[in-house]
Amino acid sequence: MTIRKLHFDSALLPSGWQNDVTIAVDDGGNISSVDSEIADAGAHHVAGAALPGVPNVHSHAHQRAMAGLAERAGPDRDSFWTWREVMYGFLARMTPDDLQAIAAQLYVEMLKSGFTSVGEFQYLHHGPGGTPYGETAEMSLRTLDAADHAGIGITSLPTLYAYGGFGGAEPNPRQERFLNGADRYLDIVSSLHKRSQGNPNHGLGISPHSLRAVTSELLGEVIAGLDALTENAPIHIHIAEQVREVEDCIEWCGKRPVDLLMETFDVGDRWCLIHATHMSDDETRAVAASGAVVGLCPATEANLGDGIFPAPLYLAAQGRIAIGSDSHISVSPVEELRLLEYGQRLITRERNVLAAGAHASTGRTLLNHVLSGGAQCLGRAIGALSVGNRADIVVLDTDAPALYGREGDALIDSWIFSGNQPCVSNVFVGGVQVVAGGRHIHEDDILADYRATIDRLSE
Ligand code: NGQ
Ligand code: ZN
Numbered sequence: 001m002t003i004r005k006l007h008f009d010s011a012l013l014p015s016g017w018q019n020d021v022t023i024a025v026d027d028g029g030n031i032s033s034v035d036s037e038i039a040d041a042g043a044h045h046v047a048g049a050a051l052p053g054v055p056n057v058h059s060h061a062h063q064r065a066m067a068g069l070a071e072r073a074g075p076d077r078d079s080f081w082t083w084r085e086v087m088y089g090f091l092a093r094m095t096p097d098d099l100q101a102i103a104a105q106l107y108v109e110m111l112k113s114g115f116t117s118v119g120e121f122q123y124l125h126h127g128p129g130g131t132p133y134g135e136t137a138e139m140s141l142r143t144l145d146a147a148d149h150a151g152i153g154i155t156s157l158p159t160l161y162a163y164g165g166f167g168g169a170e171p172n173p174r175q176e177r178f179l180n181g182a183d184r185y186l187d188i189v190s191s192l193h194k195r196s197q198g199n200p201n202h203g204l205g206i207s208p209h210s211l212r213a214v215t216s217e218l219l220g221e222v223i224a225g226l227d228a229l230t231e232n233a234p235i236h237i238h239i240a241e242q243v244r245e246v247e248d249c250i251e252w253c254g255k256r257p258v259d260l261l262m263e264t265f266d267v268g269d270r271w272c273l274i275h276a277t278h279m280s281d282d283e284t285r286a287v288a289a290s291g292a293v294v295g296l297c298p299a300t301e302a303n304l305g306d307g308i309f310p311a312p313l314y315l316a317a318q319g320r321i322a323i324g325s326d327s328h329i330s331v332s333p334v335e336e337l338r339l340l341e342y343g344q345r346l347i348t349r350e351r352n353v354l355a356a357g358a359h360a361s362t363g364r365t366l367l368n369h370v371l372s373g374g375a376q377c378l379g380r381a382i383g384a385l386s387v388g389n390r391a392d393i394v395v396l397d398t399d400a401p402a403l404y405g406r407e408g409d410a411l412i413d414s415w416i417f418s419g420n421q422p423c424v425s426n427v428f429v430g431g432v433q434v435v436a437g438g439r440h441i442h443e444d445d446i447l448a449d450y451r452a453t454i455d456r457l458s459e
Contacts, residue, residue: 005022031385057378059120067329100145163214237271293377311353
């Protein structure tokens with residue numbers, strides 16, 4: 001087995017910040033040893049400060065290509081629901097080649113910003129009109145191709161979508177590309193399982209879209225099918241994002257959506273609740289106690305006018321969180337973490353609201369949360385630079401003006417809270433260098449394909 005060694009000026013390890021860190025990577029891309037405070041002459045030196053790559057747990061890749069195109073006022077008051085109509089119109093003509101080109105460009109941008117893995121919550125399954133492709137998993141497989149090309153780790157989360165509202169309501173015609181029953185859906189899951197099994201850069205889970213899009217019978221059947229294929233795979237679901245969604249749920253069954261989910265399913269540490277913006281205090285404490293992760297997408301939640309997650313209560317109850325860039329109106333862990341904290345500052349009129357306690361760094365606290373929560377809900381060996389994990393490493397340029405003269409946690413705070421110049425210089429995924437000197441290794445090719453797709457879609 002060939003072992004490569006990378007030597008960083010400093011690195012954030014599970015034990016904290018260390019200097020002169022040498023990380024050995026085996027030929028499968030896993031970390032085989034970590035040593036600090038010794039200069040290893042045989043190691044390749046990488047200048048800067050190394051961090052575990054950040055997991056991006058919630059992505060709808062197709063939405064990247066319409067970022068910024070829903071910012072013009074409609075005839076009436078705009079909302080999440082009017083945005084959704086614009087988005088549905090945009091995806092109507094998207095082909096497998098288009099999705100692959102858009103996803104590859106998106107994943108390049110993720111890597112350059114410091115995300116090294118993605119959870120792809122993919123619901124655009126069929127062709128226009130809802131006709132399945134010859135390979136029913138075609139579209140999700142294309143996101144895997146895109147991830148492989150860009151070199152990002154990916155957990156496929158094919159979406160189960162069958163209804164248009166609570167209680168098994170009819171879907172609307174613009175949702176026809178998303179729809180499957182249990183059997184055809186499980187075929188998609190099984191194709192993805194076949195493709196990803198044994199590939200350490202791939203993971204697999206499922207994403208029932210929301211309680212609006214499935215019934216408990218259907219989801220129960222699908223979870224049983226998933227469990228027959230693979231053990232304890234992640235389950236991601238959108239929940240309680242909009243006030244109207246909570247009101248509709250109460251009107252239909254008398255319960256709030258998070259209460260309903262927790263009563264119906266055995267929600268535990270394989271679950272990831274996306275958004276969970278609108279929870280009662282009891283719901284907030286119950287989710288925290290369940291061991292599930294809440295997948296927060298602060299930039300998208302702001303863009304769509306969702307509301308603000310009750311983070312202080314949830315984190316005080318030991319709740320677990322992760323971040324995602326969701327609709328990709330922004331692709332950056334910096335912006336997600338900054339907005340997560342700033343939302344809280346704006347409502348509490350305090351500072352350092354989410355810091356772990358007296359004297360704790362806010363940036364470090366948030367990063368620790370989303371590294372471990374992200375690793376948990378993507379179901380892969382990531383999130384910490386330790387033996388046996390993937391060698392997914394983000395290197396900050398300590399000569400950048402925003403970071404110059406900083407060390408330790410001050411580097412993280414300055415990265416997150418001091419400006420908008422990119423500070424990521426080098427990125428490794430499974431030990432392979434995919435970003436060098438701020439440029440992605442396939443940046444030009446992938447951008448050319450993306451431009452061709454945008455030209456075609458805007459014809
Ligand atoms: C989605 N996105 O499926 O892309 C959803 C909107 C819905 C976000 N919730 C559509 N951010 O929830 O019905
Ligand atoms: Zn979403």
